Ligand SMILES: Nc1nc2c(ncn2[C@@H]2O[C@H](COP(=O)(O)OP(=O)(O)OP(=O)(O)O)[C@@H](O)[C@H]2O)c(=O)[nH]1
């Protein structure tokens with residue numbers, strides 16, 4: 081069967097959780113509004129067809145870019161059956177979307193999600209009653225526990241019967257407006273319900289205004305007339321408010337019939353945690369402390385010891401095993417060298433930092449799934465306001481610590497285009513996990529004592545440079561508009577081990593996959609460039625092609641304190657991907673007797689090492705980031721600007737660090 | 748009187764939006780904050796920071812400026 | 823002989839991975855995050871909703 085179903089509902093009601101349960105895939109789940117920002121397609125179990133996961137909406141009139149995706153989908157797919165998910169503990173608010181869906185057509189299966197949360201609050205819903213009132217099937221589920229999933233499959237099977245859409249009576253004035261608009265739209269081909277279109281238009285749905293632009297003047301006039309008449313009769317209210325009010329009254333009558341409240345509201349756990357976490361004075365210190373703890377765990381406490389063990393395993397066991405096998409096979413020295421020095425050196429050099437990557441991803445998942453993410457925006461908003469931005473920008477920025485690409489995507493949930501654009505341009509300065517191996521390598525050599533602190537300082541430096549950019553932009557180009565902020569704070573939820581593990585694994589797996597693919601490829605090529613030179617093959621490293629290439633650039637880097645061809649060529653390979661910097665260094669600084677760590681210490685001092693890390697942090701976003709940035713900003717100008725600003729800032733900041741350090745007498 | 752003038756944990760009824768930005772007003776409506784709704788000021792952050800307000804079991808955070816633009820009357 | 827086979831496999835695979843990497847990156851897909859795997863179809867950015875007109879005029 082080749083049916084398609086779409087998931088529609090309010091933000092943060094568990095759409096993606098259900099999507100994962102129904103399709104067995106793993107998509108990003110998090111406890112705040114606006115986790116999913118684009119359309120995702122998955123294959124349903126039991127050969128039932130495909131399921132489309134969409135961002136959350138409150139009504140069909142989009143405010144932010146992610147909501148526009150949904151409105152667009154609903155317009156382009158007028159007949160696709162819909163799975164409408166509802167947060168049962170917020171029934172009234174959620175039903176607004178349901179009503180609008182039913183006004184479109186009745187191909188809707190209603191899922192009452194979060195039954196567990198509702199029951200805990202003493203809210204009980206009569207499904208059968210609700211089902212007969214709305215004349216659609218209703219199934220209660222608990223998406224995160226995958227309870228009630230079978231009923232959904234059953235319900236989806238029954239969905240195709242089409243009955244008449246819901247018709248609400250909006251009062252004589254509005255009804256007249258609806259009818260006249262419908263007449264104007266009569267030449268509209270396709271299956272779109274014109275009444276629904278007309279109501280949405282009257283309500284001021286921007287997306288639909290855009291779609292209907294050709295007949296705009298006439299229908300715009302109808303809308304103005306209708307609004308005027310309405311105001312003449314009912315006083316100073318807008319058309320949109322009136323329509324919402326009619327729905328609200330209808331919803332209230334339904335809610336009164338189906339809901340039973342069994343407990344008096346009490347102070348909930350969430351509220352107690354919030355009293356501490358968003359405390360007037362402790363809010364920001366708690367946030368900083370938590371960040372510090374993340375770095376302590378990632379570097380000092382767990383990451384570094386594990387990565388040491390892995391290092392021993394790779395050099396003492398894997399490398400030795402390969403050596404023996406190659407000896408038995410009697411391969412020629414060229415092949416032996418590419419495997420031992422190129423592949424094991426290059427790929428192994430990156431792989432040793434897998435523990436740090438996994439732990440960082442675990443911590444980020446913890447932030448995302450607990451509900452603390454939304455609180456960060458609250459405690460940081462005052463500060464961000466001073467920067468001309470809003471606290472919501474912190475969500476993409478923190479996601480960017482994992483990878484810049486989803487970070488840029490996440491900016492879609494920021495309502496204002498201005499703030500969204502600035503956030504996207506700031507994102508490349510968020511130190512992503514690809515840069516982490518570089519820090520881990522240098523920190524393990526030069527800063528053994530203060531690992532977490534040094535790492536944290538780099539991440540903070542990235543944020544500071546990004547905020548500086550924001551401040552510059554908001555006080556020049558974007559001076560006229562001011563930023564706005566509104567944020568829904570979801571209740572805290574105890575993260576589930578299963579979700580955490582899946583989230584960590586899915587992201588960490590990517591790192592291992594990278595090691596097996598282009599880090600492998602990069603290492604082989606880099607090894608080849610060190611093996612060959614103008615003088616032939618198997619030349620001394622200093623006479624290799626790589627040395628020659630690096631030597632061209634090295635003079636430019638001399639003022640930064642690391643003007644060696646080795647540093648220069650490592651930085652060059654970093655244009656490809658930041659992890660490859662570590663592979664390159666592992667290949668270049670590999671010597672038969674001494675460990676790479678020892679050799680590194682000869683070429684760098686703690687000061688220049690810090691300078692080098694700073695440069696890596698800022699100098700250039702990876703190719704994928706550039707590509708999404710261009711796609712999301714629709715502007716080559718802004719993309720180029722972000723790249724150039726990074727390059728210039730990298731040079732200036734590193735220069736300042738090195739020179740100030742020298743003046744202060746730090747080696 | 749407006750939301751920003753309420754004391755913490757004080758409950759009031761929304762009367763109208765006066766100076767609230769249109770975008771914020773739209774969002775507040777979507778979240779279920781409009782005239783005649785009951786709201787509660789949960790917390791005000793220092794230095795002119797945002798306010799957290801509660802309605803119908805949900806928490807919403809808005810800026811002080813917008814909170815000052817929402818007229819309420821005490822119950 | 824075996825050296826040749828291993829050599830060809832290694833360099834062939836290396837070249838393939840790098841080409842794949844470049845291709846994926848240009849599409850804005852991060853090699854690490856599988857986050858975008860399921861979005862096989864159009865992942866167009868929502869801003870261009872103005873472009874198309876429903877009435878086709
Ligand atoms: N207690 C409880 N929590 C749930 C349930 N379903 C989902 N959640 C949690 O609700 C949060 C939001 O889930 P998502 O699946 O990301 O929600 P979404 O609707 O896709 O959210 P957006 O993409 O932001 O619109 C997550 O923290 C889930 O673990 C449920 O039935 N009960």
Ligand SMILES: [Mg+2]
Nearest residue numbers: 095096115116
């Ligand atoms: Mg989602």
